[in-house]
Amino acid sequence: MSPKKIPMSAVDRAWLRMDTPENPMMICGVLTLDQPISINRLKRTLEERFLYFERFRQRVVDQGDRAYWQDDPLFHLDNHLHQIALPGKADKAELQKLASDLNSTSLDFRRPLWQMHYIDNYEGGSALVVRIHHCIADGISLVRVMLSLTDKTPEPRLKRVATKPRSSHKAASTLQRTLHRLVDSTHAATDQARLFLHSMREEPSYPLKLASSAGGVAMDLLKLGLAPFEPKTDLKSPLSGRKQVSWGEPLDLEEVKACAKALGGTVNDALLYATTGALQRHFAANREPIPECGIRVAVPFNLRPLNQPIETLGNQFGMVLVTLPVEVQDPIMCFRQVQENMNRLKRSYQAQVTYSLLDLFGRGPDILERRALELLSRKASAVLTNVPGPKDALYLAGSKLTQPMFWVPQSGSIGIGISILSYAGTVQFGITVDKAIHANPEEVMSHFRESFQALSHLALAGRSGARARKASQAR
Structure with missing residues (x-):
């Protein structure tokens, strides 16, 4: 049986389709560190905190008018984390050159859309170059995800996680998910109606403000x-x-x-x-x-x-x-x-x-x-x-x-x-x-x-x- 496909949201799909050879839709990060780190410890950190998000184990299945997320049956961390060394003086110029080259290179759409390169000899320390496709998340979210890999002290306690991360999509059947969406939609509609009536009682001019907001949206468009x-x-x-x-x-x-x-x-x-x-x-x-x-x-x-x-x-x-x-x-x-x-x-x-x-x-x-x-x-x-x-x-x-x-x-x-x-x-x-x-x-x-x-x-x-x-x- 092939892995289950999860529909991609319309906004994420819009960013997926923006990808071009001239402008790959990647968020690129460079993290410089004051000393080299153990590659095994880095892997444990990624397994514990990065792969907690199922999107980093899923590849994109693009079927023309629709796109889906699907677990990569051949996922392996080594396909996404690479250890390399900088040539020459291994200084800022060399790191910028490497980041420029990677920022110009598209990701492999046959696998989950992210890559990391660990550089173990940068100015007496080390560096990590990260590339993640924009369809996975926006820049602010991904910056927070990357910073979640870090700690306030040098010696945190890491826990090894199960082979597969938690996934709410796998915990519920299709029927259950459909029912949950219906219930959520009903609750949202009820809450909106209650909020509207409450606003009417508290502020009689609320409908005029609502109409004004709609006019503002139309004007900005x-x-x-x-x-x-x-x-x-x-x-x-x-x-x-x-x-x-x-x-x-x-x-x-x-x-x-x-x-x-x-x-x-x-x-x-x-x-x-x-x-x-x-x-x-x-x-x-x-x-x-x-x-x-x-x-x-x-x-x-x-x-x-x-x-x-x-x-x-x-x-x-x-x-x-x-x-x-x-x-x-x-x-x-x-x-x-x-x-x-x-x-x-x-x-x-x-x-x-x-x-x-x-x-x-x-x-x-x-x-x-x-x-x-x-x-x-x-x-x-x-x-x-x-x-x-x-x-x-x-x-x-x-x-x-x-x-x-x-x-x-x-x-x-x-x-x-x-x-x-x-x-x-x-x-x-x-x-x-x-x-x-x-x-x-x-x-x-x-x-x-x-x-x-x-x-x-x-x-x-x-x-x-x-x-x-x-x-x-x-x-």
């Missing part, structure tokens, strides 16, 4: 469709499918917080300004005219509660188009414009709209999705992720995690991915660029730090000046 295409810059070129990966030295998170506080903004506002300033410097260094109306980046917006543990994977996020005002040269004015753009997006329904569109595309024909994807990808120059990470340093199989980096894939004709991740009091910056795009990833990474430092200097100088004026007036 219209705005998304009518948004102009991105201006022609060297950031938009036909893609080669070969990636260049780079990451910079981290920023001090307390410095970022101090800068944001001095300007009356958020850490996210300060980091988005740093991105804007880095692209400004890129255009200036390449003597390219700066677009007069800015450029847009596609930013994933999480729709999954962060305070809930991840019991199941899958994609639960929408995308918002954020305008970066690269045409505004004054750092403070540019920061204010970034802040205003973000506040406007927070009041919109754009993330919910794009999630619903992904659900719709996943249910429709392949040609519809590709046409829509091509249209939407022409409205952004890059994908940018900003993920909050753990506040304290973590350990993987006994070795301290010194620098984690993750990149989400770029869809359609987008060839740049920018990653921001906070970790242990630092902010990590990384970038992946298609080789056909005329942008040096190392130089762009240096621009991030320069951009933030310029803003921080003005912000803190302004705060010191304000304090001096207040002290003078008091006297």
